[in-house]
Amino acid sequence: MINKSLVEMVKGRWREFKREPSAMFFVVFMPILWMLILGLAFSDSKQERYSIGLKNGSHAEESQVFDYLAKQSQLKVFEGDEAELATKLKRGEVLLMLELDAKGQAVMHFDPSNPEAARAHDASHHLIQEYYGRTDPRPTIANHVKAVGSRYIDFLIPGLLALSLFTSSLFGTGMTIVANRRENLLKRYMATPMNPYEYIVSHIIGRYFIFAVEFCCILGAGMLMFGFQVQGNWLSLITVGLLGTASFTSLGILCGSRTANTSTYNGINNLLTLPMMMLSGVWFSRAHFPDWLASIVEFLPLTACVDAIRRVALEGVGLASLGFELGILAFYTVACTVFAKMSFKWY
């Protein structure tokens, strides 16, 4: 039998979401805004173009070499003296500074730990060899594929979906509970025969309705604006989303299980959200992290959700091969619920 008080409270959760314009903004418009900004910024799949500085010196061949480099579409050159270019280098306006020394050898000054500068170095190196007549002993052919599902935006959209589920569930659930506690509402509930577990369950079920909105809006926007395509099974995708939402919601309930102070909750929320947002591979691949960090990050709930959504949406993987990710999400759901139940303070 479906309990009428649970129904009434779930209706309430939905009402709170619907009538709070800022909730709508964070849940729906923020991710779409990110998608637009980043999608447009990286949608040019043109060749990368490097800004480099050419230092004026006294070598005889300099002007011809510099002219040749300036003509290349791959490069954007700035000529100047050492002091001028050193400043530009510091400000990041040029990636490297190139000069021809007394022997006519090109010397490039750059920071090798900056990957873009390293690529600028490679490009400049090749162009200089070309200028002096290098022929490749075994030329290679670059065949540019444009597979749907391999653009940056395709990588980004599943990440944004997971991030949005994470932030809205964590913040929305915890904050509502904390505010209800502060306003003595939880105490008022305890003076009714309502079963307290229904209040908690109403948050989880209520989140599923909000999940439906986020899911449709974010994926819908991705499909309409960027031609995003889901390779895998929609049901698998929804299952992953629901499990992710459940784990984030129970994390929110756990974080909001004791405090009655909304600023304290804000702090806890930020403490969790900010690192995960950076580390969980929402914006860029985790492949560049040092091993020790990568192996920790793997166990974060947001990482599991991002990975699982990406693998279903982009690689068409089925639930059966997502055991690790789904396990992590299920673990957080159960563990957070148990701890929340142990530590929950009604008033």
Add this chain to the structure above:
Amino acid sequence: MRVPNAGTVLKAQGLVKKFAQLLAVDQVSLEVSKGECFALLGPNGAGKTTTCEMLEGLTSPDTGDIEICGLKFPKQRGDILKLIGVALQETNLYKKYTVKETLELFSSFYPKTLSIPGLVAKLKLEDKLDTRLEHLSGGQKQRVYLGCALVHNPDLLFLDEPTSGLDPQARRYLWELLREVKADGRSIFLTTHYMEEAQELADRIAIMDHGKIIAMGTLQELVSTHCQGDFLEFQCAESELESLQNSLSWLKTAKKLPTGEGFEVNVDNATTKTREFMREVDALGVNLGHFSIRQSTLEDVFLKLTGRNIRDD
């Protein structure tokens, strides 16, 4: 030990609650009978809310017994909660809900409830049914809170300072409603720090101070036990009062009014004393600015018992 009569809905005995060093409630015993309105009157920090929350089952007493309609906490808590309606001192219900949604939410918690249209009519909120709580006045909000406590037609209603913070008009309006609630045969346990509220609504009053009940009874009983008679209030110069006191010894207990304008004296037989007083005033040619007789009030009882005014901090 007294056996509670069949009409007792609430019986508390020897309630004690300590917060760290502070003895918030100290050996409180009280009874509320069916259809009765019982007021717990006391200044800020007296321990009213703490007492109330123990009776509602929200706080457990360190020692003491509570029985509501023959049921006890914590074993029969679920059954008790169906019989009582509660309005806490400081609650904010969801401000984005309408009146109707709020009442529907609370009625969903109970197996048997009143019809919402009927309840809303009783609360005189018909035209606010679809208004969100954030757009209601303080008095209207308080009526919604009362409605939430009434949805399941409880036998016993707990109201912790139901009118604090309301303007006099809204307060009178709520009193009117509470009188109707009482007329329906429900018992009410009320806390307040307004003397007038206790006087207006309560059948019996307990005065609480520093965690203890220092007096209990009907208004009549309290006044006749602790502050018999009436008060004569009059205005004259201090030197004139002294000469009046020389011939009328009972005037020696006269006190300056808190306003500073004139004096008051507690007398047992107002008619005789007034006659005597007026004779002396004429005889001495006292320039009397103002003269009146008033009945003793709870205010006088409280002052007598504690030496303080209830609103002094």
